[in-house]
Amino acid sequence: MYGFGLIRGLIVTGKNFVQSFYNPSRYTTQEYPEVKSTPPEAYRSFPFLVTDSETDPLGALRCVACLTCEKECPAQCIFIEKSKDKKPDANGRPQFYPTQFIIDSSVCMSCQICVEVCPFDSIKMDKVFEVAVSSRFENLLLTRDKLTKSNQYFHLISPSEAQEVDDRLAAERKVAQEKAAVQAKAKAEAAALAAQVKPVPAP
Amino acid sequence: MNATLLITIGVTLISSAVALSLRNLIHSVLLLVITWIGICAFYLIFNAEFIAFTQLLVYVGAISMVALFAVLLTRVAPSTNQRNKQSVTRFIYALITGLSLFSLMAFAVLHTDSPKEKVEALPATVYSIGKALTEEYAPALMITGSLLTLAILGSVLLAAHSPQSKENS
């Protein structure tokens, strides 16, 4: 009432002014673009396609063109063209592959539904936010070559998620390999049995 | 009679004449402000600094506000100033009254005996003015002060009571 509150207010702002030169908690500005803030791990901007090899990116895509993400996308911004032939995937089984995979990033709302429904862990969310372009339609339509990024890149941007995916895929691969080994062993034994019985000549 | 004096007199008279003849009241008040500034310059030419700046402070700083508030609070729409037959006769009467007053003052000024030899003007420093006001002319100062206070109190009382009396009656 007698002006003491005014003096106290002045001391608070004075302290803030003086300490803003050396105390980082009183100078909370991050001066973009010299200092970029690191987004948290669950941050998502636009999808990208994971590929397992760096030397032949488009050949080692995990995507098998099952068209699930195209059907589930609420904004209907994914356009996939399935191939006519099949190529072997990481487990050795022949799979289709997408000849065209287009995402319209001006429509995409980063909802991550395509990531959630993909059974093959082939589409994941990227973290780039500096995607401003100067033409409205051509450069915002991301085609397959622009969408393809390697698994090492995925490890860089989301380490724990990439590790979890890799572990799961490795475990599945191990199960599949063991199953294949068991089957091969059974087949080999059956072949050996057939080879033993076989030498009876037909009259 | 040097150029400065002539220009000051010219500005004062012309602005007051234009102020009287304009339709728009606000423009008239603002031209009156120029007249008062001209009078301030007039005082400055004759080395009466204190009076000049008091004139500026009181007239331009305060009385112009009073005049503008008065004009604004009692708004007369500028389009209602129309010429009618009565305006011409009123103009003639005003001219006669103004000319007779002017001739009376001119006669008084021209027929006053001025001293034969040049009298040295007293130095009008603030100190001497203050000393004169508080020692020699102190009763005059006090009477003027109390007169002004009474006037202000009276106007405040009038303004405060008139709506109530209207409500009562």
Place this chain on the structure above:
Amino acid sequence: MLPTLQTQDPYLERLPLILREAFTHYLPEPWHTLSNQLISIVVILSVFGLLFAILTLAERKILGHVQNRPGPNRTGFFGMLQPFADGIKMLTKEDIVPVAADHVLHLLAPVSLLAASILTFAVIPYGKNLVALDIDTAALYFFAVGSATELSVFMAGWSSNNKYSLLAAMRALAQLISYELPLIISWIPVVMVASTLSLTRIVCLQSGYSFGILPHWYVFTPWGFVAFALFMVSALAESNRSPFDLPEAESELIAGHLTEYSGFKYALFFMAEYFGMTALSGMAVSLFLGGWNAPSQYLTFIPSYLWFAVKLLSLLAGFMWIRATFPRLRIDQLTRFAWKFLVPLSLINLVTTAFWILSQNWGHLYFIPRLIITLILIVVPYILLSKKLGRGYAVRTYTYAP
């Protein structure tokens, strides 16, 4: 008593006058006074124009650092080129005047405001023998010309042909004339003590030192301290600065009387506000803080104009500090503060100063009783008036959801 520049004064002290003499030296003899005056005018305008530019940047930087952020720092090193960028922006904006507005008055309002603000710089003593107009009634001249700024505010509001501008101009006028009274009464004690209105003499009278380190500035006397505080508060209100910036706040009646102004005229209004702020700070320095005198006898080797600059800049930094701290006052809070608190306090300060002057020849032994009586005369009305002002308003309590 008036100091004239002696030839044995240090070189730095005489440097401005030596430079001026070097320019007028080349002209014939009858033109010397005119040339001297013109050079003074040019120097004052350019120095205070540059100061205005730097002040806008300094204000944004200071406000920024108080608010945990940098101010402008992209245009040039530490935003040094920001004022020039702002100037270019203001100059290239379209000058929109409403069709039904009074075009002559619309143009005249910022021009007359700026003219009145610049005229007030003529009487401030910037250093020993560095005053453009050394007249006997300098203080009266300053406030007389400063009161012409109120007319421009009215002209701006009226000529816009906009009801909101007119209402806001009326409110701004009410604020300006309410605070003019404590502004003028607060420096009357200085005139009473110095018995002169001339600013150069008032500054000279403050040039003594007790024990070599205590200056005889008027702010270090009880009545002078109160008068200085009253003057600073009224100066804040007279130049429409926070927390009294109701007339120009963006959310109050949509920028008030400046609504219909854009481009360079808008910039002129703000230039006039900053000039008014600087001129009033210059007056406060001359009247209360000893003008161009050094704070101690051992520091007089630093030239007088540098001391004036230091004091002026610290007062201006104080203005910005106050702006960063306090919320805005409403119009009824403003006027109540002026009429019910500042005016009675300034009138009582007159009585206190009268007592101080009349008890000057009581002798050195009576210094403590004199001081005590003066302090009682100041503190008791302050407490009573602030209690009365705050009556009827409960202390704000906050209740939060459980």
